[in-house]
Amino acid sequence: MIRPGLRFRRSLVPVALASSAALGVLLGFANAQEDENKPVLEYRQRIMAGQRASMANMGDILKFKMPYDASHFVVHAKNIGEFAKLIPDAFEKKITEGLTDAKPEVWTNWDDFVAKAQALTEASAKLQAAAETGDMKAVTPLVKTVNDACRGCHDPYRKPEEERFKR
Amino acid sequence: MKVSAILGVGLGIPALLVSRVPQPAEDAEAIRRGEYVLQASGGCSCHGDPASASYSLAGGRPIKTPFGTIYGTNITPDKETGIGSWTDEDFLTAMREGTSPEGEPYYPVFPYTSFTRMTDRDLLDLKAYLFSLAPVKKENREPDFSFPYSSRSSVRVWRGLYFEPERFEPDPGKSDEWNRGAYLAQAVAHCGECHTPRTFMGAVDESRYYAGSKDGPEGEVAPNITPDEKTGIGSWATADIVWFLQSNLLPDGDSTQGLMAEIIDKGYQRLEESDLKAIALYLESLEPIENDVKAK
Numbered sequence: 083m084i085r086p087g088l089r090f091r092r093s094l095v096p097v098a099l100a101s102s103a104a105l106g107v108l109l110g111f112a113n114a115q116e117d118e119n120k121p122v123l124e125y126r127q128r129i130m131a132g133q134r135a136s137m138a139n140m141g142d143i144l145k146f147k148m149p150y151d152a153s154h155f156v157v158h159a160k161n162i163g164e165f166a167k168l169i170p171d172a173f174e175k176k177i178t179e180g181l182t183d184a185k186p187e188v189w190t191n192w193d194d195f196v197a198k199a200q201a202l203t204e205a206s207a208k209l210q211a212a213a214e215t216g217d218m219k220a221v222t223p224l225v226k227t228v229n230d231a232c233r234g235c236h237d238p239y240r241k242p243e244e245e246r247f248k249r
Numbered sequence: 250m251k252v253s254a255i256l257g258v259g260l261g262i263p264a265l266l267v268s269r270v271p272q273p274a275e276d277a278e279a280i281r282r283g284e285y286v287l288q289a290s291g292g293c294s295c296h297g298d299p300a301s302a303s304y305s306l307a308g309g310r311p312i313k314t315p316f317g318t319i320y321g322t323n324i325t326p327d328k329e330t331g332i333g334s335w336t337d338e339d340f341l342t343a344m345r346e347g348t349s350p351e352g353e354p355y356y357p358v359f360p361y362t363s364f365t366r367m368t369d370r371d372l373l374d375l376k377a378y379l380f381s382l383a384p385v386k387k388e389n390r391e392p393d394f395s396f397p398y399s400s401r402s403s404v405r406v407w408r409g410l411y412f413e414p415e416r417f418e419p420d421p422g423k424s425d426e427w428n429r430g431a432y433l434a435q436a437v438a439h440c441g442e443c444h445t446p447r448t449f450m451g452a453v454d455e456s457r458y459y460a461g462s463k464d465g466p467e468g469e470v471a472p473n474i475t476p477d478e479k480t481g482i483g484s485w486a487t488a489d490i491v492w493f494l495q496s497n498l499l500p501d502g503d504s505t506q507g508l509m510a511e512i513i514d515k516g517y518q519r520l521e522e523s524d525l526k527a528i529a530l531y532l533e534s535l536e537p538i539e540n541d542v543k544a545k
Contacts, residue, residue: 133502137503229504
C-alpha cells in the first residue's frame with residue numbers, strides 16, 4: 083500500500099527534476115556571464131591602477147620622497163591622460179554585478195560619464211604642458227586639478243568605500 | 250627646499266564661496282582668524298545648506314546617524330532663525346557645554362564634546378567670522394529621531410553619563426608642535442568624533458581612541474588613524490599625512506571620497522603646512538591600535 087503522502091511526493095518528482103534542470107541552466111548561464119565579464123572588469127581595473135600609480139608617483143615627487151625630474155612628471159601626466167582616453171571603450175559593456183565598483187549610473191548617464199573621462203584627459207594635458215616647462219611650482223596646483231577630475235567621476239560613478247568589493 | 254615652498258604655492262583653491270557683510274576694520278583681524286578656525290574645523294560642513302549653491306551655513310543638511318536623521322542648523326547671523334541674536338556668552342556655552350541660549354541640550358551629533366576643549370580666543374574669533382557672513386533666513390528642522398532619542402531629556406541623561414565640559418591642557422612634557430597638533434586634532438578638527446568607535450549608547454569609546462569606526466556619520470566607514478602598521482596609518486610618512494590633508498590623495502594615488510573629502514575641500518586643505526605637520530606629529534605619537542574597520 084502506498085501512503086498518500088508518499089504518492090504526493092512522487093508526483094513532485096518531475097517538477098523537482100525540471101526545477102533542478104532550470105536552476106542548473108541559470109547557474110551555468112551566470113557562471114558563463116561571470117567568466118565573460120572577468121577580463122573586462124580586470125581590464126578596466128588595470129587602467130585605473132595605471133592612473134593611480136602615476137598619481138602616487140607624482141605625489142611622492144611632490145613630497146620630496148623622490149627627486150623632481152620634469153621628464154618623469156611629463157610621463158606620469160601623459161599616462162593618466164592617455165589611459166583616460168580608453169575609459170569610454172573600456173566601460174562600454176554594462177556590468178553591474180560581480181567584482182566591480184562601478185555604479186549602474188555609469189550607463190544611465192553615459193554621456194556625462196564620457197564627458198568626465200574627457201575632462202580628465204584635458205586636465206592631464208594641462209598638467210603635462212606645465213611639467214614640460216620644468217617648473218615644479220606650476221605643477222602642484224595642476225596635480226590637484228587632475229585629482230579633482232578623477233573625483234568628478236568617482237563621486238557619482240564609483241561605489242563608496244563601504245560598498246566596494248575589495249575592502 | 251621646504252615642502253611648503255611647493256605645496257603652499259597657489260593650489261588654486263577658491264576662498265569660501267560665502268556672502269560677507271562689511272565689517273569695521275578693528276574686527277577684520279578677528280574675522281580672518283575666525284575663518285581659519287572654521288577651516289581647521291573642516292568648514293562646518295554639517296551646517297551647509299544643500300539647497301544653496303554658495304555653500305551658505307544656513308543648515309538643513311540631513312545627517313544620518315544610528316539613532317535617526319538630524320539636520321544641520323542655521324549658523325548664519327540671522328536674528329530670527331540663525332545665531333544673530335547670540336551673545337558671546339551664548340556662543341561659548343553652546344560650543345563648550347552643548348547648551349542653547351534657551352537652556353536646551355544639543356544632541357551630541359554637534360561635536361561640542363570636542364569643541365569644549367577650544368580656547369576662548371578661537372571660539373570668539375569663530376563667532377566673529379560667522380557674524381561677518383550674510384544672514385540667511387531659514388528655519389531649523391527638528392531631528393527625525395524615534396523615542397526615546399526624540400526626547401531632549403534623553404540627551405540630558407546621556408550628558409550626565411558621558412559628557413563633562415573641559416579645556417585642552419597642554420602636556421608640558423611634549424613639544425609646542427605636538428601640543429598644537431593635539432589641540433587641533435582633539436578640539437578644533439574634532440578627528441575623534443568620526444574616527445573613534447562608539448558604544449551602543451553613542452559615546453566615544455575612549456579605550457580605542459582614533460581606531461576607526463564602521464558606523465561613522467552618513468553610514469560611512471571612518472578609517473583607523475592610529476599608527477598601527479596593518480590596520481591604521483602606521484606605514485604613512487609624515488609627508489603622506491600632510492599631502493593627504495592638502496590634496497585628498499592617499500599614498501597609493503587614490504583619493505578619498507565622502508565626508509572626509511568634503512571637509513578637506515572645505516577646510517583642512519587651507520591650513521598652514523606647519524599646522525598639518527603638527528597634526529601628523531600628534532597622530533604618529535598615538536598608541537597603535539589594531540582595528541580593521543574595513544573588514545566586512
